[in-house]
Amino acid sequence: MHPAILIHGPTASGKTALAISLAKRLGGEVINADSMQVYRDLKVISARPDDEEMDGVQHHLFGHVDAATRYSTGEWLEDARAEITRLERSGKRAILVGGTGLYLLALTQGLSNIPPVPEDVRADVRAIAESEGAEGLRDRLAPVDPDTAERLGTGDRQRLARAYEVWLATGRRLGDFHEVRQPPVLKEGEWIGFALTPPRSRLYQRIDRRFEGMLMQGAMDEARALMERDLDPELPAMKAHGMPWLTAFARGEISAELAAENAKRDTRRYAKRQFTWIGRQFPFWPRIPSPEAEQRLRVIHALYREIDRGKEADYS
Incomplete structure (x- = not known):
């Protein structure tokens, strides 16, 4: 090869x-x-x-x-x-x-072995992102996944939304899936x-x-x-x-x-x-x-x- x-x-x-x-x-x-x-x-x-x-x-x-x-x-x-x-x-x-x-x-x-996120969860997070912006997403993510929230700050709404929807769908932090x-x-x-x-x-x-x-x-x-x-x-x-x-x-x-x-x-x-x-x-x-x-x-x-x-x- x-x-x-x-x-x-x-x-x-x-x-x-x-x-x-x-x-x-x-x-x-x-x-x-x-x-x-x-x-x-x-x-x-x-x-x-x-x-x-x-x-x-x-x-x-x-x-x-x-x-x-x-x-x-x-x-x-x-x-x-x-x-x-x-x-x-x-x-x-x-x-x-x-x-x-x-x-x-x-x-x-x-x-990473991240399970698929149901479409209704995606829709809910999109609605939050539209109404509250990146800052609102970060505030919601911080209590459940503080490491990711701190790393992303408020400058990347798309990644914040991704991390939050993964937590809503699985109850696990995004970093947990990156480890395997x-x-x-x-x-x-x-x-x-x-x-x-x-x-x-x-x-x-x-x-x-x-x-x-x-x-x-x-x-x-x-x-x-x-x-x-x-x-x-x-x-x-x-x-x-x-x-x-x-x-x-x-x-x-x-x-x-x-x-x-x-x-x-x-x-x-x-x-x-x-x-x-x-x-x-x-x-x-x-x-x-x-x-x-x-x-x-x-x-x-x-x-x-x-x-x-x-x-x-x-x-x-």
Whole structure:
């Protein structure tokens, strides 16, 4: 088995182009590890690669889920397992790329055994989140799961809601489930991960330019099409970066300028959180700070070849 290559990094850091270049050099195929690029309805808004960008390289788990679906990390893990197994049997290299760190963490460290939360509990917690906000969720969570409440503060309503709904559904703290994980799909020695960490000022400029390009490519049309379906606003696809502001503009609630400004700001903040995730969850992954494509390729190719030769020596 050739070690799988895992590429993580903040949004707009050039992960997709790098993965495609690597696949062409190494005879591999690309597997998506981004939680928004799985949705077929978000081609533009999620910056999903088109046929021209793919340049003949086979891509998997891109745009295969309907926006009305609440696609979970567990479902992605099973889909990714199937693709990795298929590539292993065909002798091809698997290159997994995406900005969803939880996907890659579950792939390499195992997934927590959190039971499914009943829909009525989810609905109750959504109602609380809407009426009381993140501060109210934290106040409710603190007496039953003080560690999680303290760690999250009031800056992450979605994670606070998740922790509270797990407690309501199970009577157990979220951390209790993190202590016991399923075996990872990729074990030690079966993968190598890289984190792209380009200069933040340059990345933020690229985020702004990319969103402007999305508007020209039809992001507003995608947002309107999803609005017409009258989907639950709490679905993951409806929370894609830029979606809440584009739909607010479509409803006439804000100006186009404010929608674009807020969407760019939120995406930059998300990129900042991704940098933090890399530092905390992937402390030993090699960092590639250079934004230059050829430099990135040289670093990854050299390290990958060294590991691949080591594995071949082990089998000889």
